[in-house]
Amino acid sequence: MKTLNKEAPDQETPDHETPDKEVLWQIASRINDPEIPVLSIAELGILRAVELIGERVKVTITPTYSGCPAMETIRDDLLAEFAREGFSAEIELVLSPAWTTDWMTESGKAKLAGYGIAPPSGRSGLGSQHTPVRLALAVKCPLCDSLNTRELTRFGSTSCKALYKCQDCLEPFDYFKVH
Incomplete structure (x- = not known):
């Protein structure tokens, strides 16, 4: 089994040394979401755990929703990335607890x-003991920062997003819904 030398990541270390969780997490974090390629799976919050169990790396991921079509691609990308680094990996898909936008990084x-x-x-309120009260908040246009926007359709290019239009710059944009 190949492991990485933390001080010199491009160099192999003897087989008896094992990589720490940080190194394994960094490898998994290289994978971007195929639907939103500017976000890594760690930034999106679907990367839940990475651990070395015996000779295999176990990666736990949670989809943004149970029918997310990107999960197969993410699984394949993770397997390929760990294989490139000399590791055998297994990917576990965990549905509970359900993913929430609260897990996204700033x-x-x-x-x-x-x-x-x-x-x-806003926050989903899923971690709260109280039932969340949904309020309709203005969605800021990512292009001109205007709050003068309106929802065109509740479901955009993916189920996670809604389609909005800015009333000031007149441009349509996706909004990643809180859930």
Whole structure:
């Protein structure tokens, strides 16, 4: 089994040394979401765990929703990336707890906005003991920062997004829905 030398990541270390979780997490974090290629699966929050079990790397991922068509591609990309690094890997798809936009990183949300997709606003309330009350909040246009926007359709290019239009710059844009 190949392992990585943390001080010199391009060099192999003897087989008796094992990589730490940080190195394995960094390898998995290289994989981008195929539907939103500016986000890594770590930034999106679907990468849940990476651990070495015996001679195999076990990667746990949670889809943004149970029917997400990108999961097969993400699984294949993870297997290929770990194989390139000399590791045998297995990918576990976990549906519970359900993914929430609360798991997205702040840097991921900023990348969404830079890519032209309005990031989720607010929190899902899934971790709360109380039932969340949904409020209709204005969605900021990622192109001109205007709050004068309107929803065109609840489902956009993917089930995770809604299609909006800015009333000021007149441009349509995706909004990554809070869930």
